[in-house]
Amino acid sequence: MNLKELAELLELSQTTVSRALNGYPEVSESTRERVQQMARQHKYRPNTRATGLATGKAMAIGHVIPVYSKNEVVNPVFGEFIAGASQVYSAKGYELLLTVADSENEQDTYRNLAAKGAVDGVIVHAPQVEDARVALLREIGLPFVIHGRVPTSELDYSWIDINNRRAFSQATKLLIDLGHERIALINGLEMLTFADSRKRGYSEAMNAAGLKIDPTIMTSDELTEGHGYHATRNMLKLENYPTAFLVSSYIVALGVQRAISQAGLRMGDDVSVIIHDDDLSFFHNNDPEPQFTATHSSVREAGVMAAQMLLNIIDDPSLAPMNQLLEARLTIGASTGPVKKKRQRHVTR
Amino acid sequence: MNLKELAELLELSQTTVSRALNGYPEVSESTRERVQQMARQHKYRPNTRATGLATGKAMAIGHVIPVYSKNEVVNPVFGEFIAGASQVYSAKGYELLLTVADSENEQDTYRNLAAKGAVDGVIVHAPQVEDARVALLREIGLPFVIHGRVPTSELDYSWIDINNRRAFSQATKLLIDLGHERIALINGLEMLTFADSRKRGYSEAMNAAGLKIDPTIMTSDELTEGHGYHATRNMLKLENYPTAFLVSSYIVALGVQRAISQAGLRMGDDVSVIIHDDDLSFFHNNDPEPQFTATHSSVREAGVMAAQMLLNIIDDPSLAPMNQLLEARLTIGASTGPVKKKRQRHVTR
DNA sequence: AGTATTAATCTAAGCGCTTTGGGAAACCAG
DNA sequence: CTGGTTTCCCAAAGCGCTTAGATTAATACT
Known part of the structure; x- marks a missing residue:
């Protein structure tokens, strides 16, 4: 059903039908209703391409x-x-x-x-x-x-x-306040602005506290579970491994968590983790005590x-x-705690 | 730049330009090249809506x-x-x-x-x-x-x-062969065909082995981490808790894993898990020994x-x-093992 | 009653493209 | 040189809509 057919059916011109449907005032209310009624009945929908051509808008x-x-x-x-x-x-x-x-x-x-x-x-x-x-x-x-x-x-x-910079600077500060000094940054690709800003926020807070920024405990890569896992696993092998991890996404954090528990450490206890949480619908981090301490933004x-x-x-x-x-709002979850004396690591499997 | 302007520029008709660009044979090679050259130079792209209107295709x-x-x-x-x-x-x-x-x-x-x-x-x-x-x-x-x-x-x-039915029936059979009898099914919404088929596959294998199908260890819900977590947590509280879990997605399995470790149990040891893995790009389960035993399909x-x-x-x-x-192809990972005598559960935190 | 307004509708052009149906050269065979 | 082909190009219609401008009918005013 197109405009022409509809107009013929109503014994009106295309102009009038078009105007009736688009709410122009030059049409009497009675015919407008008649037109709308008929349009509904025949499930008329104006052709997007034609409308677009005529109006110059693509919608x-x-x-x-x-x-x-x-x-x-x-x-x-x-x-x-x-x-x-x-x-x-x-x-x-x-x-x-x-x-x-x-x-x-x-x-x-x-x-x-x-x-x-x-x-x-x-x-x-x-x-x-x-x-x-x-x-x-x-x-x-x-x-x-x-x-x-x-x-x-x-x-x-x-x-x-x-405000990625602010969020990550706050998160870093929280970790510093908990006594952490070796704080790892597991970041997204730093060619992207969000990751760049987060790195700045992190550096800012570290500098403010007079802590050393150590590139060996900072990574930048795609936001995959694997990135979190491998990066964390490697860092935990270090003599002087980090006691806290700042992680750029929930998904990456899942890999971080896996590496931590595989190293026989406990998250929130031996090692602290703060993530940025985009509030993805299939991961809620909203339980009374959320799994992760996080900076949130939907x-x-x-x-x-x-x-x-x-x-x-x-x-x-x-x-x-x-x-x-x-x-972003920073909420406390189960993944952070005061820095602890390091204990002997062992590998579970 | 539109067709008309381009045609004027070339001192040709729109017809010829259109045909030249669309590869029709009624155009001499020399003018075709001239047209293409000019089109490229002026970055001419035919208007989708107009083309669509004329051809009746939306592309x-x-x-x-x-x-x-x-x-x-x-x-x-x-x-x-x-x-x-x-x-x-x-x-x-x-x-x-x-x-x-x-x-x-x-x-x-x-x-x-x-x-x-x-x-x-x-x-x-x-x-x-x-x-x-x-x-x-x-x-x-x-x-x-x-x-x-x-x-x-x-x-x-x-x-x-x-072949969801087959995949889940195979996976169930694998668990049964490992000695599991209490096998939980953490499924998607069973109004959806994929989940329905998986349930059928599961039931089929259970029946074939003469095992009882127990609705109290079967859930059906959205594919979220939370679903996996809560369902597993509740089931592990049961006297007669399942020793194996069949899980409809990687994401859900992350929740299952969390509940398992929170209950002080170890996945692949105390409790077995098989997942369906859609090969999502941000979760690879392809390491030499994958994290999860899984039925794969990209x-x-x-x-x-x-x-x-x-x-x-x-x-x-x-x-x-x-x-x-x-x-789907079934690959063995670290999350499955023979059934074990149940040990005392304790809660870590 | 005759003119000026206003309301309601219509005709036709145009959006940018494709495509049908010609038509003018150029070429060929006889 | 003539008639038939081929080659290359063009004019114009049409896709389904919107909208400026014209037209007609109804109403108001003096």
Whole structure:
């Protein structure tokens, strides 16, 4: 059923039917109702492509998921973020176009989306410390919101981010207050801004306390369970192994935990762990006493806010760039405790 | 830059330019090259909506992610599946349209996608034991491939699935061969076919061995860490607690593992665990001796295959329905061992 | 009653592409 | 030189919608 057929059925012109359906005032209430009724009855839905062509709007938002390594890790954080964003989109009649692009094609991907007119705007995920995308998107004039910030960019633009530096500096300070001095940092890829900021926060707190920053107990890699496991396992073999671990995600922490217990140590007792928790729906860390001491920030909420921000910008492109800095909240769980005298390690299996 | 401008620039008609770009033979090689050259130079990309309108194809595939509970768990399996599928799409010039729909709106969502002409086909995720979607999609004539099978449906349709029944029956048999008799099943939502099949496989093997099926050591819920933890914790409190656990996903198993070690038991020693492993990129279970004994099947590959299947069907709608049944492979890891005499349990903390 | 407004509807152009149906050269055979 | 092919290109219609502008009918005003 298309507009023409519907109009013929009603013995009206396409114009009138279109206007009736889109709430224009030049249509009498009685015919409007007749039209709506008939449209409902025949399950009429205007063709997106035709509407888009006529209005020049795509009614779609692009999300470009970057993939770096050959193993192509898809961070589950994206799923959660998108779940939040998509609520907003469907409420406002927008579609969500998803592209998975490796870093090389990424620039092209944005160019394509814009030139083909496939989307009205994009959300930029996983900004890098040196990120060319801001300039690119500026150049091609595609509205965008970045989930994160690009520190080196002089251009002002819209973003939503959590205060990663502050969160990790607080967490580090908590560990220091508990008496820890050897604090490991198990971080994400430090080419990405979130990981870079977290490292800064960590360093800041360490410096403030006059503690030495030791690269041998700091790692930077994909946020996988394996990264946490191997890094921790290696560090626990050190003579002077860390008594505390600052971990960039829940998933990585699971590997940390595995290595700790495999070394015959107990988390929260022999060794302390603080994680950053994105509040992923399939891992809650919200029990009365949570498993992990953590800095929390809901990515899903961030998704909602980013989507709203972007739709606002699209509605009114003259708007000044908008920013939103969210603070993480630090909650105490079972994984931290005062530093203890080290005991003999043994391996369980 | 649009076709008209490009044509004017070249002093050719739109027809010729269009044909040159789309590889039609009615164009001389010399002008074709001239056209391509100019198109490249001006970064011309045909407008998707216009092309779509003219050809009647959307060049997009819809993925509808269902969400059940209020907590709206987004299964990370979808992310992985989509990562696989999206490779295929971008290779063939298709876009991926993502919709997150709660079960109530789901029917409407499909209707909308079809009526609006937004997609050329859809992948159906998470089929249910009684699933109305097959009939619906049939009715509206939208090509589709189901990731899973709908047993009750008499209609034939295209699907790709893993042999869940067989996988779980094998895994159960392995546990039985190791001497286990009290085997718990920590399953997904059994309204979903994958979980239903796994339960059947489990029951089949238990029955074959003449073992009693005890509902008090079987649970069915969302695939979260919390589900695994709470279910296992409760079961381990039983007088006659299970000595083995069959677990429907890696993530759930992490909760199972946590409860086990919290009860002072050791996995692979006091208690055996077998999981189903979807080969999620951020959890590898592929070390020389994997952490978990598991039935493996890569969802990412399934995503690739499903996408290819769907594009084939769209290319040639006269094709007979296609099916693909993948077998999971059972690999031995550190989490299983022969049944042991139960020892006194104690709680660590 | 005759004119000016207002309300309700319609005609037609246009969004950017593909594609049908020609048509003008250029070429060939007889 | 003529008629038939081939080659290469073009004009125009159409995809399904929106929207500016024209038209008609109904109402109000003097």
